[in-house]
Amino acid sequence: MVLSIIPVVLNIRVKQCYRLLKEIGLILLVLVAPIAFVGLMGVLEVVARNEFPEVGIYVTVLLFFVHLQRRDHNFLKQIPIRSMWIYLMEYSFALLPVSLLFLLLVGDWKNPLVMQIGGLLIGLIPPARRYGKNWLRSPRLNWFPLDAFEWRCGLRKNWFFIGLVYVLGLLLAKFVATTLLIVILLAYGGASVYNQIEGKEIIEQLYFQKPFLRTKTWTAFWVFNAFLAPHYLLFLLLHTQYWYLLLVAIIVAFLLFCVVIFYKYANFFPGRVLVNHQMILAISMVALFSPLMPVFLPGILIYLFVLWQRAHKNLQHYYAEH
Amino acid sequence: MLSIENLTVTYGEQEVLRQLSTRFEYNEIHGIVGMNGAGKTTLFNTLYGFKKAQNGRILLDGAVLDSRQIAFLETRNYFYPYLHGREYLQLLSLGKQDFDINEWNRLFDLPLDTPVDQYSTGMKKKLAFMGMLALDRPIVILDEPFNGVDVESNEKIRQILERIRSPKRIILLSSHIMGSLTGVCDRISYLTKGEMSRTFLQKDFGQLEEMLQELIRQQIEGTLDDLFGKIAV
Numbered sequence: 001m002v003l004s005i006i007p008v009v010l011n012i013r014v015k016q017c018y019r020l021l022k023e024i025g026l027i028l029l030v031l032v033a034p035i036a037f038v039g040l041m042g043v044l045e046v047v048a049r050n051e052f053p054e055v056g057i058y059v060t061v062l063l064f065f066v067h068l069q070r071r072d073h074n075f076l077k078q079i080p081i082r083s084m085w086i087y088l089m090e091y092s093f094a095l096l097p098v099s100l101l102f103l104l105l106v107g108d109w110k111n112p113l114v115m116q117i118g119g120l121l122i123g124l125i126p127p128a129r130r131y132g133k134n135w136l137r138s139p140r141l142n143w144f145p146l147d148a149f150e151w152r153c154g155l156r157k158n159w160f161f162i163g164l165v166y167v168l169g170l171l172l173a174k175f176v177a178t179t180l181l182i183v184i185l186l187a188y189g190g191a192s193v194y195n196q197i198e199g200k201e202i203i204e205q206l207y208f209q210k211p212f213l214r215t216k217t218w219t220a221f222w223v224f225n226a227f228l229a230p231h232y233l234l235f236l237l238l239h240t241q242y243w244y245l246l247l248v249a250i251i252v253a254f255l256l257f258c259v260v261i262f263y264k265y266a267n268f269f270p271g272r273v274l275v276n277h278q279m280i281l282a283i284s285m286v287a288l289f290s291p292l293m294p295v296f297l298p299g300i301l302i303y304l305f306v307l308w309q310r311a312h313k314n315l316q317h318y319y320a321e322h
Numbered sequence: 323m324l325s326i327e328n329l330t331v332t333y334g335e336q337e338v339l340r341q342l343s344t345r346f347e348y349n350e351i352h353g354i355v356g357m358n359g360a361g362k363t364t365l366f367n368t369l370y371g372f373k374k375a376q377n378g379r380i381l382l383d384g385a386v387l388d389s390r391q392i393a394f395l396e397t398r399n400y401f402y403p404y405l406h407g408r409e410y411l412q413l414l415s416l417g418k419q420d421f422d423i424n425e426w427n428r429l430f431d432l433p434l435d436t437p438v439d440q441y442s443t444g445m446k447k448k449l450a451f452m453g454m455l456a457l458d459r460p461i462v463i464l465d466e467p468f469n470g471v472d473v474e475s476n477e478k479i480r481q482i483l484e485r486i487r488s489p490k491r492i493i494l495l496s497s498h499i500m501g502s503l504t505g506v507c508d509r510i511s512y513l514t515k516g517e518m519s520r521t522f523l524q525k526d527f528g529q530l531e532e533m534l535q536e537l538i539r540q541q542i543e544g545t546l547d548d549l550f551g552k553i554a555v
Contacts, residue, residue, distance in 0.1 A: 140435065146412055153404035156437065198402045200372070201457065204390055205416045270372055270400070318371055318389075 005081050006089055013090065040101075042295050048106040056111035059098070060118030063091060065188060066282050067122050068161075084123060091119035147206060147215070148223045154193025162189055169231055176242055179235040180249050183228065184285075187253035190224050191260040191281050200270045200318060213265065213311055220257040225250065252288045255300060259284045262307035268314050323347055324387070324461060324492050329378035331361075331368050331516075338364045340516040342378070351483060351493040353503035355534070356513035362496040363397060365513070366465050369494075370394045382461070393457040395464040399450040401438040407449050408434035415456040426452055429478055443470040451479060455486070462486065464495040468502045480506045500531055 047055055067087070076083040099112030139159055141152045155162060169182035206212065225232070235246055263280050288300065324346040331339040338361045346352050356362050367373040369380060371389040380387040401410060408423060411434070415421040427434060430448040438446060447470055454462065464483075468476045483493060483506055497503045503510055504527045511521040512530065522530040 156404040
């Protein structure tokens, strides 16, 4: 049974990948490809140089968060085999090309091993159910600005996880890496709140008052930083000499918000869920929070510009006089 | 006056609205009736800017219509996940001091401090209807407002529509339930194959009902005879 389902599921995933590539756009892919190639060479160099399988760990952690955010439980439940088998198969196939690259091009086996074992272990974890009774008593969060309603909704959805990370971050602030990791994790969480599209009537209420995309992005930036202000203060008190690392993390988080917000409105269609949002978010996370970010930066900026133009055009399409 | 001139809308190769021309007057509640696929929702979606027209013009008092002049109650309401009902209404009443959410909620008694995800279909419809009232716009479009709502709320919606009727407002609504339209509308237009074939005044609603019954009878009579003939055999 499992073997017969594999080609069917793979076929669906290939089609989804094709739709994702179409959404990104061929011209942009051609533009970004050389930069991505340089980035890949850089990653391979890091892999060849280092004994420690840090890329494998990084990919595994990323995959873990993608797994927690999956939204296809109901679809998978309809397939007559256990979802766990699908997860295991998908993660193994997804990690295979990267593993082979490491193995064949630089003869590294540690990173592929970590990734493959990580993928298998993650596949065994059941993703969180979203609309259970436990979520009934989600916090009101009236103190969040109404314009940033995505944040209210996102925090309600994942309040337990975010709260836990937030408190742990404060408790472990004596380690330099903690606050930086918290910024990365919560930037990921914050960017995830933009995966839904609101109704046209809501955008109309906000769109004509101020420059929409700019206001939306700045609101995200300020809400995020105000939320993390206690972490920043502790970091600056305890590790003053590393202030520049914090600054870089904050700028990178801002770029991530730009990507997800521009992507959201570039693909705006009333009442639609952004099916490829997690994929875009994962790619952006890899590009922005990797040590090779400077290499990826030109590509990210080009992508941002294209997304901004598309978002602007798309919003005009829905809000211009007709 | 809202006037639609030679409106043509297509989905791919399929022409859903064909050179449709009609007018809707202020202070009137105008019903639109038609079979599934006649183009009612497409017409509303085009008015609201969800769908671009291939041809034609939509004018409000001679000027090009702007979707900000419309409050639209869609057939199927979409709400941002985990958004509370109160927040939805707050967003839609931004800048309007006179819309008191609690006062308006006395009509429907919705649990406004609960995520909309936990609302029933009827509750979502009522929330969307309240949101539409909060927008307070000159054109009100309701696509199947009576679907999924209990009898009591249907009557409330009907009475509210009577109250919001004004010389500064045009109200358009569609419904599959003829009774719900004839009870509230001043005129009802029959939309078929993307064209407004005829508009009926209140005194002629009886004719419209007879016409629809006859059309449906003609459509299914042969099939029914076949089916029931076989059962009888």
